[in-house]
Amino acid sequence: MTRFLTTVSRRDFVRVGLVLGGGLMVSVYGCGPNGEELQTGTTPDGSLAPNAFLRIDTNGNVFVTSKHLEMGQGVHTGLATIIADELDADWSRVTVEGAGADDKKYGNSKIGGMQGTGGSTAIANSWTQHRTAGATARAMLITAAANQWSVPAAELITEPGEVVHAASKRRATYGSLVTAAAALPVPANVPLKDPKSFRYIGKDKATTPRVDAKAKSNGTAVFTQDVKLPGMLTAVVAHAPLFGGTVKSFDGARAKAVPGVVDVVQIPTGIAVLAQHFWAAKQGRDALVVQWDNASANTLGTAEIMAQYRDAAQKPGIGIRNDGDAEKAIAGAATTVEATYEFPFLAHASMEPLNCVVELKADSASIWNSNQFPTVDRGAVAKVFGFEPEKITMHTVFAGGSFGRRANPHSDYVVEAATIAKAISGRAPVKLVWTREDDTSAGYFRPAMLHRLRGGVDAAGMPVAWWQRVVGQNMMIGTMFDSKDGKDPSAYEGAADHPYEIANVFLDAVFPKVGVPVQWWRSVGNTHTAFAVEMFVDEMAHAAGKDPLEFRRALLTKDPRRLAVMNLAAEKAGWGTPAAAGRARGIAVHKSFDTYVAEVAEVSIVNGVPRVHKVTCAVDCGIVVNPDVVRAQVEGAVAFGLGAALYGRIDIDKGRVVTTNFDRYRVLRHAEMPVVDVHIVPSGEAPTGIGEPATPPIGPAVANALLALTGKPTRTLPLVS
Amino acid sequence: MASITINGTSHDVTADPATPLLWVIRDVVGLTGTKYGCGIAQCGACTVHLDGAPVRSCSVPLSAVGTKHVTTIEGLSVDSTHAVQQAWVELQVPQCGYCQSGQIMSAVALLDRKPSPTDAEIDSAMQGNICRCGTYQRIHAAVQRAAEMKRAIA
Structure with a gap:
C-alpha cells in the first residue's frame, strides 16, 4: 500500500481508501462529527436517552437505534452487542429499531460523515462511538444510584440491567433509575471497559443470539414488500426494454379495463399501472400497448461489448502504478506468462425484488424502504416533490438482501416510486413493486471487466515483472462520486495495490463508455481484481513449477497479517497432504475493506462441471464483536461469490437483457453449497469489515484448484456456461 | 367469490x-x-x-x-415453537430472512414425509429454495437438528 501511495495522488487514495462495498463514497458531504454530539438525557416519558443510539425506558427495556440498514449482515445484532456490553444491559431486553435519515446524528465517519451502510464499514465506524454511547448511559445510571443511596459512585458496579452496591447489598434495576439519570448532565469522556471484561463482545451465539432470528423464522419480520397503508395502491411499471429507451406513445385503455386497476400514468421511466393489488397491476401492465423511442438507447449486446474491451486492451490506458520497468524485465525474463481474464455483468438479484412505499401529502411525505443511503434517497425524493428534505420522513425496514443494490447513487427505484405518487397527486399511498424480471433487467450491474496480464519469471522461478491492464466501465461517471479525472479507482482496487513483492510492476486502466448502467456489487472491484491477481499468481507459480502456497509465501515477507491468514487456511485445509481421489485444492488470499481473508477450495469435476466440496477460510477482521455473525458472513459470502464464479452472467442481446429470472440467471442452490469451515484469527486491532471480504477469494481459489486438477487456467467467468 | x-x-x-x-x-x-x-x-x-x-x-x-x-x-405455530422454527433460531440460520419462510415450509414438508432424511434427500427437497445470503449450510444443519428434535418428542 505504501508503494501504491507513491503512485497515486492523495485524492485518489482517499477515494480508494473509502471504497464501500455495497458502495463507494467519498467525503462529498463534508466531514461532520460522528453523530456523537451528546445533548440531553431527558425524554417526555421519563426514559433515558443520552444519545441518538439508545433509550432505556422505565421498565428497563433497552431500545437501540441502528443507523445502519439490516440487510442480513447482522448489523442490528452487532451494534446492539457493542452498546449492551458497555451498558451492561440484559441482552434479553434489548430491541433494535432502524433509524430514520439524518447525517448529523447517524453519519458514518468511514464514508465522509454521510449516513450510509456499505463498504463493510458499519462496525468499524461504530465501534468507539457505540461503546461510548453505552458507557455514557451506564455512567449516568451509576450516578443516579450513587445519589439515591448516598454512596460514592466508585463503590458501585453494574450487572446486566442493574446497579449494585455490594457493601450494602443494595440493587436497583436500570428501569427504576432512568428518570433520575435522565435529569443528570450527560458526562463527557466516560472511560470504556477493559476488553478483558467484555461481557458480550466476542462471545458466541448462546450469549448474544441475533436479535432478528425469531422474527425471520415466523414470518413477522417486516420488509418493504410487507408494508401496508390504508388505501394504498400497488404500482407496476412498464420500463423501456433497452437501456436509455423512452416512451414514444402508449395506450392504457386495455390496462384500465383490468378489474382492480385504478389508474395508468406516464412517468419519466415508463408507464405505471396502479391497482388495488399486485396481481391486477401486473395484469394491467401486461395489457399496456407502448411504443418506445430507442433513438438514444444502447443496442449493443454483451458479445459486442466484450469485443470492444478486447480491442481496448491493446491500447494504453491511464497509468496507475509503475514500479521499475516491467517491459524491460519481461523482455529479459527466463519465462513469460500471459493471460486475459474476462468477467461478465452480474446482477445483485436480492431475494426481495426492489420496491418502495411512498405516502405523499400536501407539504410532507413518508417513505418506507430499506435504504443503504437514506439521506441520498431522501434528497432525491425531496427534489421530485419540491420539498425540503426535512419534510420527508424515512422509515427504515428490513431489506431482503441488497448486496449494494439499495445504495443506488441515483436513488433510481426510490425516485420512480416518488414520481408515481406525484403523478397521482398523492391521492393514495403507493407501493412500487418491481417484478423479478424488472429487477434483473434494470441494470446497475457489476460491470463486465477484462484484465490483461503479462508476467516474467526468472531462472530461479521467481517473478521479476507484473504488467496489468484493466478494462471496464467507470461506474462513478454521473454520480456524486465522480472524480472527473476519468478514473474509477474501484476498477483496480486490490490490483494496483497488490502486495506481492515484485521489483517491476505496471498497471494501467481503460474506461470504455458503454450504455449499460453499472454499480457496486458485494465487494465492488475486488470481485474481479482478486480473481485476476490470484489466478495470475497461480499461473506464474504453475509456469515456474512451484507450489502456489510456497510461491506466495516468498512474495509476502512484509505482510504479516496476510501471511498469517494464508498459513492458517492452508494448515486447516491440510495443504500439502494428498486430497481425496479426483480432487485438488486451490488457494487465494485477498485483503478488502481492511480485512484479510484466505480460502482453500477443494474441487473435483463431476459430469464435466466443477464441484466444490469444501472451503476452508481464515479471516482477520480485527476484534470480533459477534463471532457467529462473522462466521455466517463468511459462509454467505463464499456462497455468493461461488454462485457468481460458477454460473453468474447477465447476457444482453441487441441491448435487451435476456437473463431476467432465476431460470436463466443461475445462482448457487442448496446442493451446490460446499462445507465452509471458518477460522477467525484472534486480534486486538480495531474491527474491520466482514460483510464483503470473504467474497473475492472464492472464485480464484476454485479456479486455482481447477488449474491444479486439470492443468488448465480459467480465463473466462463464469466457469459453467 | x-x-x-x-x-x-x-x-x-x-x-x-x-x-x-x-x-x-x-x-x-x-x-x-x-x-x-x-x-x-x-x-x-x-x-x-x-x-x-x-x-x-x-x-x-x-x-x-x-x-x-x-x-x-x-x-406453523402460534409461538414459533415448531421444531423447524426452533432449529432455525438455535442454529441462527436467517440473515436477511426474506427466503426463510419458504425454506422453513419446504423443510417442514420434508420432515413430515421423511422424519430422518439423508443428506441427499435434504439436498433434493431444498434445491428449489434459493437463498442469496447463502445460508444453505445452516439450513441443512437445521433440517437435521429439527429432525432430531422431532424424533426426541415422538
Whole structure:
C-alpha cells in the first residue's frame, strides 16, 4: 500500500481508501462529527436517552437505534452487542429499531460523515462511538444510584440491567433509575471497559443470539414488500426494454379495463399501472400497448461489448502504478506468462425484488424502504416533490438482501416510486413493486471487466515483472462520486495495490463508455481484481513449477497479517497432504475493506462441471464483536461469490437483457453449497469489515484448484456456461 | 367469490380465479409471511402447503386450490415453537430472512414425509429454495437438528 501511495495522488487514495462495498463514497458531504454530539438525557416519558443510539425506558427495556440498514449482515445484532456490553444491559431486553435519515446524528465517519451502510464499514465506524454511547448511559445510571443511596459512585458496579452496591447489598434495576439519570448532565469522556471484561463482545451465539432470528423464522419480520397503508395502491411499471429507451406513445385503455386497476400514468421511466393489488397491476401492465423511442438507447449486446474491451486492451490506458520497468524485465525474463481474464455483468438479484412505499401529502411525505443511503434517497425524493428534505420522513425496514443494490447513487427505484405518487397527486399511498424480471433487467450491474496480464519469471522461478491492464466501465461517471479525472479507482482496487513483492510492476486502466448502467456489487472491484491477481499468481507459480502456497509465501515477507491468514487456511485445509481421489485444492488470499481473508477450495469435476466440496477460510477482521455473525458472513459470502464464479452472467442481446429470472440467471442452490469451515484469527486491532471480504477469494481459489486438477487456467467467468 | 381455507380459517375472497395463490394470501387475505421472489416457481420464497404438500404459491392459481387446506408460515405455530422454527433460531440460520419462510415450509414438508432424511434427500427437497445470503449450510444443519428434535418428542 505504501508503494501504491507513491503512485497515486492523495485524492485518489482517499477515494480508494473509502471504497464501500455495497458502495463507494467519498467525503462529498463534508466531514461532520460522528453523530456523537451528546445533548440531553431527558425524554417526555421519563426514559433515558443520552444519545441518538439508545433509550432505556422505565421498565428497563433497552431500545437501540441502528443507523445502519439490516440487510442480513447482522448489523442490528452487532451494534446492539457493542452498546449492551458497555451498558451492561440484559441482552434479553434489548430491541433494535432502524433509524430514520439524518447525517448529523447517524453519519458514518468511514464514508465522509454521510449516513450510509456499505463498504463493510458499519462496525468499524461504530465501534468507539457505540461503546461510548453505552458507557455514557451506564455512567449516568451509576450516578443516579450513587445519589439515591448516598454512596460514592466508585463503590458501585453494574450487572446486566442493574446497579449494585455490594457493601450494602443494595440493587436497583436500570428501569427504576432512568428518570433520575435522565435529569443528570450527560458526562463527557466516560472511560470504556477493559476488553478483558467484555461481557458480550466476542462471545458466541448462546450469549448474544441475533436479535432478528425469531422474527425471520415466523414470518413477522417486516420488509418493504410487507408494508401496508390504508388505501394504498400497488404500482407496476412498464420500463423501456433497452437501456436509455423512452416512451414514444402508449395506450392504457386495455390496462384500465383490468378489474382492480385504478389508474395508468406516464412517468419519466415508463408507464405505471396502479391497482388495488399486485396481481391486477401486473395484469394491467401486461395489457399496456407502448411504443418506445430507442433513438438514444444502447443496442449493443454483451458479445459486442466484450469485443470492444478486447480491442481496448491493446491500447494504453491511464497509468496507475509503475514500479521499475516491467517491459524491460519481461523482455529479459527466463519465462513469460500471459493471460486475459474476462468477467461478465452480474446482477445483485436480492431475494426481495426492489420496491418502495411512498405516502405523499400536501407539504410532507413518508417513505418506507430499506435504504443503504437514506439521506441520498431522501434528497432525491425531496427534489421530485419540491420539498425540503426535512419534510420527508424515512422509515427504515428490513431489506431482503441488497448486496449494494439499495445504495443506488441515483436513488433510481426510490425516485420512480416518488414520481408515481406525484403523478397521482398523492391521492393514495403507493407501493412500487418491481417484478423479478424488472429487477434483473434494470441494470446497475457489476460491470463486465477484462484484465490483461503479462508476467516474467526468472531462472530461479521467481517473478521479476507484473504488467496489468484493466478494462471496464467507470461506474462513478454521473454520480456524486465522480472524480472527473476519468478514473474509477474501484476498477483496480486490490490490483494496483497488490502486495506481492515484485521489483517491476505496471498497471494501467481503460474506461470504455458503454450504455449499460453499472454499480457496486458485494465487494465492488475486488470481485474481479482478486480473481485476476490470484489466478495470475497461480499461473506464474504453475509456469515456474512451484507450489502456489510456497510461491506466495516468498512474495509476502512484509505482510504479516496476510501471511498469517494464508498459513492458517492452508494448515486447516491440510495443504500439502494428498486430497481425496479426483480432487485438488486451490488457494487465494485477498485483503478488502481492511480485512484479510484466505480460502482453500477443494474441487473435483463431476459430469464435466466443477464441484466444490469444501472451503476452508481464515479471516482477520480485527476484534470480533459477534463471532457467529462473522462466521455466517463468511459462509454467505463464499456462497455468493461461488454462485457468481460458477454460473453468474447477465447476457444482453441487441441491448435487451435476456437473463431476467432465476431460470436463466443461475445462482448457487442448496446442493451446490460446499462445507465452509471458518477460522477467525484472534486480534486486538480495531474491527474491520466482514460483510464483503470473504467474497473475492472464492472464485480464484476454485479456479486455482481447477488449474491444479486439470492443468488448465480459467480465463473466462463464469466457469459453467 | 371463492372460499379458501388458510391455516384452518375459511376466507371468502373476491379475486379473478387465475390470480396466483401467493397474491391471494398476501394482498387479499393479508398474510405477509409468504414472500414474492420470482413469480415463476424458481426460487421457493412463496412456498406454502396444500394439504401438507409443498407448492410454489406464485404458480398455483386460486382456481386450483378448491377445498384443499392452505398452510402458511403463520400457521406453523402460534409461538414459533415448531421444531423447524426452533432449529432455525438455535442454529441462527436467517440473515436477511426474506427466503426463510419458504425454506422453513419446504423443510417442514420434508420432515413430515421423511422424519430422518439423508443428506441427499435434504439436498433434493431444498434445491428449489434459493437463498442469496447463502445460508444453505445452516439450513441443512437445521433440517437435521429439527429432525432430531422431532424424533426426541415422538
